[in-house]
Amino acid sequence: xxxxxxxxxxxxxxxxxxxxxxxxxxxxxxxxxxxxxxxxxxxxxxxxxxxxxxxxxxxxxxxxxxxxxxxxxxxxxxxxxxxxxxxxxxxxxxxxxxxxxxxxxxxxxxxxxxxxxxxxxxxxxxxxxxxxxxxxxxxxxxxxxxxxxxxxxxxxxxxxxxxxxxxxxxxxxxxxxxxxxxxxxxxxxxxxxxxxxxxxxxxxxxxxxxxxxxxxxxxxxxxxxxxxxxxxxxxxxxxxxxxxxxxxxxxxxxxxxxxxxxxxxxxxxxxxxxxxxxxxxxxxxxxxxxxxxxxxxxxxxxxxxxxxxxxxxxxxxxxxxxxxxxxxxxxxxxxxxxxxxx
Numbered sequence: 001x002x003x004x005x006x007x008x009x010x011x012x013x014x015x016x017x018x019x020x021x022x023x024x025x026x027x028x029x030x031x032x033x034x035x036x037x038x039x040x041x042x043x044x045x046x047x048x049x050x051x052x053x054x055x056x057x058x059x060x061x062x063x064x065x066x067x068x069x070x071x072x073x074x075x076x077x078x079x080x081x082x083x084x085x086x087x088x089x090x091x092x093x094x095x096x097x098x099x100x101x102x103x104x105x106x107x108x109x110x111x112x113x114x115x116x117x118x119x120x121x122x123x124x125x126x127x128x129x130x131x132x133x134x135x136x137x138x139x140x141x142x143x144x145x146x147x148x149x150x151x152x153x154x155x156x157x158x159x160x161x162x163x164x165x166x167x168x169x170x171x172x173x174x175x176x177x178x179x180x181x182x183x184x185x186x187x188x189x190x191x192x193x194x195x196x197x198x199x200x201x202x203x204x205x206x207x208x209x210x211x212x213x214x215x216x217x218x219x220x221x222x223x224x225x226x227x228x229x230x231x232x233x234x235x236x237x238x239x240x241x242x243x244x245x246x247x248x249x250x251x252x253x254x255x256x257x258x259x260x261x262x263x264x265x266x267x268x269x270x271x272x273x274x275x276x277x278x279x280x281x282x283x284x285x286x287x288x289x290x291x292x293x294x295x296x297x298x299x300x301x302x303x304x305x306x307x308x309x310x311x312x313x314x315x316x317x318x319x320x321x322x323x324x325x326x327x328x329x330x331x332x333x334x335x336x337x338x339x340x341x342x
Contacts, residue, residue: 014219091221122213134194226267
């Protein structure tokens with residue numbers, strides 16, 4: 001393959017135009033190979049299988065074999081060009097035109113490649129958030145007590161110390177022995193839940209501000225592709241669970257159009273987060289070395305189900321995936337420590 005089989009043009013920060021030329025002799029060679037394969041399988045009255053003359057087979061299937069030839073060669077030439085240019089597409093390629101396959105000239109086609117632009121961190125000191133205390137009111141505690149009383153039938157007709165002792169058994173709360181300690185137990189549980197919710201809410205707020213300050217704008221084709229992947233995953237899940245999509249939508253009182261809106265928004269946020277963390281990792285020089293990876297894998301091994309195939313822990317692609325995920329987790333932790341008030 002000639003090194004000069006393509007040219008590159010940067011359309012904008014997220015779009016690269018590749019003009020690829022497939023030499024006519026390479027196309028014709030691949031075409032003849034496919035024609036031979038089809039001839040061997042061809043069946044026609046008056047001829048034994050595989051004995052149909054090539055020119056007769058070609059007269060019937062020439063157009064489809066030319067298209068098949070192109071479909072076979074394009075991925076090879078495109079993958080080589082992408083590798084040489086160091087391009088990582090974030091959406092399927094878009095072909096601007098369909099090349100002419102007849103004649104003796106080389107085959108030329110133009111492909112638009114969507115890539116993720118490189119982003120630089122904004123001034124993260126401008127992030128402004130306030131921590132909220134997890135305050136639990138008597139009304140919230142009373143509501144939980146009432147629900148427990150209604151949903152767990154006992155011999156007691158009112159909430160008292162004896163009922164509290166019985167309820168403690170249901171909750172497996174050994175420290176509860178009267179109404180006062182039950183209220184304290186519920187308050188602590190509610191406080192833990194609210195603290196976790198407020199922590200998650202705060203992290204979303206600082207991340208949203210960081211994305212805006214860093215001017216992170218995800219290419220629309222990438223968002224569309226990721227949303228479509230979510231829809232495909234959803235359909236596969238429904239099929240595996242033997243649930244009709246229509247039945248699921250009806251049971252959850254939602255339309256497929258609304259689901260697609262949600263997938264688009266989720267895809268956008270996920271890609272923005274990923275782009276920001278990559279920029280954060282690069283500019284803050286965050287590393288996750290082989291020793292860190294080995295420790296992480298040992299941790300995963302210890303918590304893995306007993307029937308887990310041990311070979312997975314030696315798979316290099318899996319290890320690299322764990323490294324990437326762990327590095328992003330570490331970057332997110334460092335980012336939160338940097339911008340969230342103590």
